[in-house]
Amino acid sequence: MGGLEWLGGGITSVPGILASGIHCGIKSSGKKDLALIYSSTPARAAAVFTSNQVKGAPVQVSMEHIKEGTIQAIVASSGCSNVCTGERGLSDAREMTTIVGELLHVPARHVLVASTGVIGRPLPMDKIRAGLPKLVKSLSPQGGRNAAEGILTTDRGPKEAALRLEVAGRPVTIGGIAKGVGMIEPHLATMFCFLTTDAAVSREALDWALHRSVERSFNRITVDGDQSTSDTVAILANGLAENQVLEKGSRSLRQFTQGLEAIAERLAKLLVKDGEGATKLVTIHVKGAKNHREARHAARSVATSLLVKTAINGQDPNWGRIMMALGKSPAVVQAGRVAIWFDDEPVVAGGQQAPGARLDRVREIMGRPEFTLSIDLGLGTGQAEVWTCDLSEEYVRINATYTT
Amino acid sequence: MGGLEWLGGGITSVPGILASGIHCGIKSSGKKDLALIYSSTPARAAAVFTSNQVKGAPVQVSMEHIKEGTIQAIVASSGCSNVCTGERGLSDAREMTTIVGELLHVPARHVLVASTGVIGRPLPMDKIRAGLPKLVKSLSPQGGRNAAEGILTTDRGPKEAALRLEVAGRPVTIGGIAKGVGMIEPHLATMFCFLTTDAAVSREALDWALHRSVERSFNRITVDGDQSTSDTVAILANGLAENQVLEKGSRSLRQFTQGLEAIAERLAKLLVKDGEGATKLVTIHVKGAKNHREARHAARSVATSLLVKTAINGQDPNWGRIMMALGKSPAVVQAGRVAIWFDDEPVVAGGQQAPGARLDRVREIMGRPEFTLSIDLGLGTGQAEVWTCDLSEEYVRINATYTT
Numbered sequence: 001m002g003g004l005e006w007l008g009g010g011i012t013s014v015p016g017i018l019a020s021g022i023h024c025g026i027k028s029s030g031k032k033d034l035a036l037i038y039s040s041t042p043a044r045a046a047a048v049f050t051s052n053q054v055k056g057a058p059v060q061v062s063m064e065h066i067k068e069g070t071i072q073a074i075v076a077s078s079g080c081s082n083v084c085t086g087e088r089g090l091s092d093a094r095e096m097t098t099i100v101g102e103l104l105h106v107p108a109r110h111v112l113v114a115s116t117g118v119i120g121r122p123l124p125m126d127k128i129r130a131g132l133p134k135l136v137k138s139l140s141p142q143g144g145r146n147a148a149e150g151i152l153t154t155d156r157g158p159k160e161a162a163l164r165l166e167v168a169g170r171p172v173t174i175g176g177i178a179k180g181v182g183m184i185e186p187h188l189a190t191m192f193c194f195l196t197t198d199a200a201v202s203r204e205a206l207d208w209a210l211h212r213s214v215e216r217s218f219n220r221i222t223v224d225g226d227q228s229t230s231d232t233v234a235i236l237a238n239g240l241a242e243n244q245v246l247e248k249g250s251r252s253l254r255q256f257t258q259g260l261e262a263i264a265e266r267l268a269k270l271l272v273k274d275g276e277g278a279t280k281l282v283t284i285h286v287k288g289a290k291n292h293r294e295a296r297h298a299a300r301s302v303a304t305s306l307l308v309k310t311a312i313n314g315q316d317p318n319w320g321r322i323m324m325a326l327g328k329s330p331a332v333v334q335a336g337r338v339a340i341w342f343d344d345e346p347v348v349a350g351g352q353q354a355p356g357a358r359l360d361r362v363r364e365i366m367g368r369p370e371f372t373l374s375i376d377l378g379l380g381t382g383q384a385e386v387w388t389c390d391l392s393e394e395y396v397r398i399n400a401t402y403t404t
Numbered sequence: 405m406g407g408l409e410w411l412g413g414g415i416t417s418v419p420g421i422l423a424s425g426i427h428c429g430i431k432s433s434g435k436k437d438l439a440l441i442y443s444s445t446p447a448r449a450a451a452v453f454t455s456n457q458v459k460g461a462p463v464q465v466s467m468e469h470i471k472e473g474t475i476q477a478i479v480a481s482s483g484c485s486n487v488c489t490g491e492r493g494l495s496d497a498r499e500m501t502t503i504v505g506e507l508l509h510v511p512a513r514h515v516l517v518a519s520t521g522v523i524g525r526p527l528p529m530d531k532i533r534a535g536l537p538k539l540v541k542s543l544s545p546q547g548g549r550n551a552a553e554g555i556l557t558t559d560r561g562p563k564e565a566a567l568r569l570e571v572a573g574r575p576v577t578i579g580g581i582a583k584g585v586g587m588i589e590p591h592l593a594t595m596f597c598f599l600t601t602d603a604a605v606s607r608e609a610l611d612w613a614l615h616r617s618v619e620r621s622f623n624r625i626t627v628d629g630d631q632s633t634s635d636t637v638a639i640l641a642n643g644l645a646e647n648q649v650l651e652k653g654s655r656s657l658r659q660f661t662q663g664l665e666a667i668a669e670r671l672a673k674l675l676v677k678d679g680e681g682a683t684k685l686v687t688i689h690v691k692g693a694k695n696h697r698e699a700r701h702a703a704r705s706v707a708t709s710l711l712v713k714t715a716i717n718g719q720d721p722n723w724g725r726i727m728m729a730l731g732k733s734p735a736v737v738q739a740g741r742v743a744i745w746f747d748d749e750p751v752v753a754g755g756q757q758a759p760g761a762r763l764d765r766v767r768e769i770m771g772r773p774e775f776t777l778s779i780d781l782g783l784g785t786g787q788a789e790v791w792t793c794d795l796s797e798e799y800v801r802i803n804a805t806y807t808t
Contacts, residue, residue: 052728052731053732083727084727084739084752084756086756120723120724120752310799310804311804313804314804318524319524320487320522320523321523323523324456326458327456327458328455328456348488351490352488352524353488391800393797393800393804396714396796400714
């Protein structure tokens with residue numbers, strides 16, 4: 001990816017994209033709780049939603065609106081997820097798209113809506129109705145950071161990324177913002193990621209590129225194994241780069257998708273680093289599995305084990321818990337063939353502690369903010385990578401008291 | 405079960421059963437770390453072991469020894485699990501059965517062996533060799549409690565139960581001891597349970613009774629979703645009650661099995677109550693699922709969700725997390741049909757907060773040391789029950805520093 005250049009900023013680094021974020025009163029803390037992303041021209045859009053069977057009202061409304069493939073605005077709120085709120089929830093979510101549509105002079109069906117926060121409470125619509133005109137007035141080509149702040153819940157801070165790359169000889173920009181940070185698990189758990197680009201992309205191609213990028217980024221992360229009812233990843237492509245429209249199967253689309261994957265991977269890792277109570281980003285790399293699917297099962301079993309995650313938190317080179325997590329996974333594992341490294345330090349060989357294993361050095365590696373746990377199952381050629389974080393007392397503290 | 409009478413004590417409440425527990429030096433704390441159970445006559449035996457693919461050396465040896473169906477002694481150690489220790493581990497485990505066999509004048513193959521504790525370290529065999537004669541000398545008909553103490557790791561205290569019941573007109577005694585308490589998850593995670601009875605039971609019948617009891621007790625509990633490499637549940641039936649031998653399919657065997665289930669359920673619940681850092685025992689009862697299997701999936705998804713478990717810890721009536729956990733389970737769930745109660749207090753009806761739900765009262769119920777979370781999926785007649793505990797900061801504290 002020679003032509004890939006990281007930029008400052010996020011969604012509004014993309015030409016033709018305006019954004020805003022304000023406090024309207026959903027959060028009692030006074031922090032921003034409404035966000036808006038607006039494309040000055042109707043954009044080609046694609047989206048991926050939570051696979052949880054209990055879907056929030058905004059997810060249901062956005063699933064209807066995305067069908068046509070054209071979206072011009074995304075309105076998001078934080079502090080209340082509008083999930084398990086019945087007919088009223090659906091009508092509230094619809095009303096948000098209607099109000100924003102009227103204010104922006106676009107059809108309501110060209111507006112996506114997303115809400116994150118506590119489940120089971122109705123949105124304070126009076127506050128939102130009063131806030132939306134202010135939100136629209138605040139739209140600005142420098143508003144990306146405000147929007148990034150407007151979607152946060154227990155996140156420690158906003159998450160943005162932007163880059164420029166050449167696609168078929170023309171510069172194209174891609175930007176994104178994301179939020180985590182509990183209920184994080186592959187297959188889209190409480191997280192939003194909103195992406196923008198000025199590339200011209202066909203509908204089918206945009207869908208393909210988004211799914212592929214999500215598969216290689218957000219579907220590789222896990223914080224707590226829970227899966228939210230509100231997850232939404234959406235991309236708006238407004239075509240202002242005036243490149244030849246990217247079509248499925250083309251070399252140019254693959255170039256564009258490399259950039260999209262890079263943005264999604266960066267944002268996904270930011271989510272894990274900011275996992276509730278997390279202090280470390282750990283890459284679990286499994287190779288030597290019978291196939292890719294089994295490698296993924298094994299990596300996920302290690303990445304989600306509470307005993308592995310607490311050992312990482314305590315910088316405890318307790319490799320036996322990794323063996324335990326491998327053994328309980330649905331992947332075929334033969335203990336005597338397993339080898340494990342922490343970064344470049346061998347710890348396990350042939351299913352036992354490696355001769356001369358330097359546990360003090362492993363402890364030192366585990367103290368790093370980022371490290372890789374490499375596992376060779378010694379059975380085949382399947383590989384997979386999952387990104388996880390440690391489990392700290394802070395996670396429990398945050399989640400034992402979230403609604404109160 | 406009119407004829408069921410709870411007794412004090414545990415395994416040695418059963419005639420013909422002796423036991424002992426001593427400190428030999430595996431644990432640096434000075435606490436007991438060796439336990440022995442001995443039947444004065446060769447006993448019919450059955451056992452269930454971990455389904456983790458990474459099995460400890462003692463599990464592998466015991467799996468060989470149980471094949472014949474006759475066992476006269478069980479030797480167990482705590483503090484070091486002898487897992488992932490290769491050929492040396494197997495030979496150490498075998499040696500323990502040989503030494504105990506010689507001291508007790510029984511064939512080594514009639515001795516089961518079990519070890520629990522840290523994975524990946526060799527047993528300190530010099531200490532064990534020196535300790536075993538002392539362990540055998542300490543055998544006593546009052547030694548049940550010592551044995552119960554000798555198998556503990558991070559448990560807060562010993563777990564024992566014993567009862568007497570009539571089987572085909574004759575009094576029969578059943579006793580048991582168990583230990584937890586991390587890596588606890590249905591399908592046998594770090595736990596031992598050793599059961600004894602003076603009933604005369606055929607081999608096939610004993611196997612059936614044990615599997616059924618484990619299925620309805622230990623396979624219903626979860627502490628942290630992890631699954632140990634050492635789990636062992638074994639029963640010795642020495643026949644001293646001189647009842648007519650219980651055969652599979654008989655009414656008498658069903659009577660006996662009711663007693664065995666009662667003991668196993670009591671010990672399983674003691675394990676959950678003593679889950680690492682746990683402060684509450686919560687029964688998750690799901691009904692209205694499409695079938696039993698789906699009910700179990702749904703109950704387990706709720707019982708293992710970190711967000712549900714932290715909410716229970718914080719006495720936070722955050723029912724949305726229960727909806728989330730139901731929605732992500734493999735069971736079919738229609739949000740609009742779900743109803744939820746905390747004990748007798750309705751909280752969710754039709755997938756939304758029940759009209760007039762008294763969250764203050766729910767908070768009060770969640771403060772109890774035991775309560776039931778009832779969930780009706782409204783789809784069918786499938787039911788299942790799982791016992792879980794809360795997740796506290798203490799759990800993380802314990803597990804972040806276990807080997808160090």
